[in-house]
Amino acid sequence: MSKLDDRSSGTRGAEPRAGEALPFAADTGPLIALAQVERLQLLPRLLGVGVIPPAVHREVQVESGRPGARRIGEALSEGWFRIAALAGDAPLAELQREVDAGEAEAIGLCLERQARLLLIDDAKGRKVARRAGVPLVGVAGILLAAKSSGLLVAVSPVLGDLAAIGYRLSRQLLDDVRRRASE
Numbered sequence: 001m002s003k004l005d006d007r008s009s010g011t012r013g014a015e016p017r018a019g020e021a022l023p024f025a026a027d028t029g030p031l032i033a034l035a036q037v038e039r040l041q042l043l044p045r046l047l048g049v050g051v052i053p054p055a056v057h058r059e060v061q062v063e064s065g066r067p068g069a070r071r072i073g074e075a076l077s078e079g080w081f082r083i084a085a086l087a088g089d090a091p092l093a094e095l096q097r098e099v100d101a102g103e104a105e106a107i108g109l110c111l112e113r114q115a116r117l118l119l120i121d122d123a124k125g126r127k128v129a130r131r132a133g134v135p136l137v138g139v140a141g142i143l144l145a146a147k148s149s150g151l152l153v154a155v156s157p158v159l160g161d162l163a164a165i166g167y168r169l170s171r172q173l174l175d176d177v178r179r180r181a182s183e
Contacts, residue, residue: 024043024115024118024137025050025052025084025106025107025113026120027102027122029120030121030138031068031119032060033121033162035067036165037161037162038071039146039158043080044075045151047119050119051115053085053102053109056105056106057076057083084109086105092105103122103128107120110134110135118137119136119138119139139162140169140173147181154181154183
């Protein structure tokens with residue numbers, strides 16, 4: 001987690017080159033949650049330019065009307081994220097047997113492009129990513145890194161905001177995050 005504050009450069013909005021290592025790939029849930037609680041800006045500040053696979057992009061498109069979708073569209077326009085597709089389908093078919101399309105493509109991108117991290121909170125997706133050896137972080141880890149980097153004064157108010165929008169984090173995780181944040 002200490003490497004979360006490393007900055008990565010990237011070309012604004014450009015498609016990553018095949019074989020290019022990626023700073024991080026993201027699944028839909030954490031993006032929408034952070035956008036809804038107005039904390040999406042933490043990602044580029046902590047992790048650099050991220051990538052989202054086409055399936056995640058479809059799930060968060062502005063036209064979808066999903067909460068947070070407009071902010072994610074703005075973040076794409078601002079160059080905080082790039083859309084990147086898998087070069088091949090080999091790992092995708094196997095992954096899609098276990099998780100949804102967005103999670104499968106995000107995990108596949110991490111495997112194919114050796115992304116430093118996968119931003120994901122879905123329990124099944126995290127299990128599959130761990131089994132594949134993909135380093136991961138969730139919204140709670142982002143909030144802790146933001147506090148330790150001085151980007152947040154406290155995590156508890158943001159955790160409350162996440163609860164208010166219905167974003168599910170276990171009581172055990174919430175207690176652990178508050179303890180680690182000394183709150």
